[in-house]
Amino acid sequence: MLSAQFGFCHSGGGTDCVVDGDTFWFGGAKYRIADIDTPETHGPRCAAEGALGAQATQRLQVLLNAGPFTLESVDRDVDRYGRSLRVVTRGGSSIGEMLVAEGLAREWDGARRPWC
Numbered sequence: 324m325l326s327a328q329f330g331f332c333h334s335g336g337g338t339d340c341v342v343d344g345d346t347f348w349f350g351g352a353k354y355r356i357a358d359i360d361t362p363e364t365h366g367p368r369c370a371a372e373g374a375l376g377a378q379a380t381q382r383l384q385v386l387l388n389a390g391p392f393t394l395e396s397v398d399r400d401v402d403r404y405g406r407s408l409r410v411v412t413r414g415g416s417s418i419g420e421m422l423v424a425e426g427l428a429r430e431w432d433g434a435r436r437p438w439c
Contacts (some may be wrong), residue, residue, distance in 0.1 A: 324389035325349070329384050333365070343418070344379025346406065346430060347387065349394075355406040356383075357397045359419035359428040362438040369439035376438075379427040386418050387411075 324350030327349060332340030345410045347354055364380055367373035394409040402408055411418040422428035429436075 324393060326391045327387075329387045331380070331384060331394060339355065340404055341384040341387065344376055344383050344422065347383065353406045354394065354411075354412055355402050355404075355408050357399075358410050358417055358431055359391045359410040359422055360431050360435065361428045368437060372438040375427065379422060382425065382427055383418070386413075386421060389413070392418065 327339040329347065329349075330340045331338075332338075332342055334347060336353075339349055341347045342353075343364045345356040345359050347356075361379040362372040362376035363381075364373060364376035367376055368373055390413060392411050392413045394407075397408050397410060401410050403418065419428060419431075421432055
């Protein structure tokens with residue numbers, strides 16, 4: 324089980340911080356939550372995408388700070404940006420699925436789709 328006190332950071336790097344709704348830094352490594360896609364906050368295509376992305380970012384921070392979690396490997400280790408791809412779970416439940424259930428993310432189906 325892993326844990327940290329997460330703050331917020333931008334894409335330039337950080338320590339134990341949330342970049343956006345599906346990306347965070349932990350222990351010096353950058354992670355992309357593999358089972359979801361969230362709206363963009365860095366260069367949103369419309370105001371609605373930016374607002375929903377901000378909500379997803381804030382919620383991910385709360386969920387990561389709520390207690391110990393695990394990082395589960397998937398079929399690919401890293402994405403094209405060098406981020407480690409992992410499913411984040413707590414008590415056997417996917418944090419990504421929690422964000423989907425709350426309307427802040429959608430399941431990752433292998434392709435980016437617009438939020439606007």
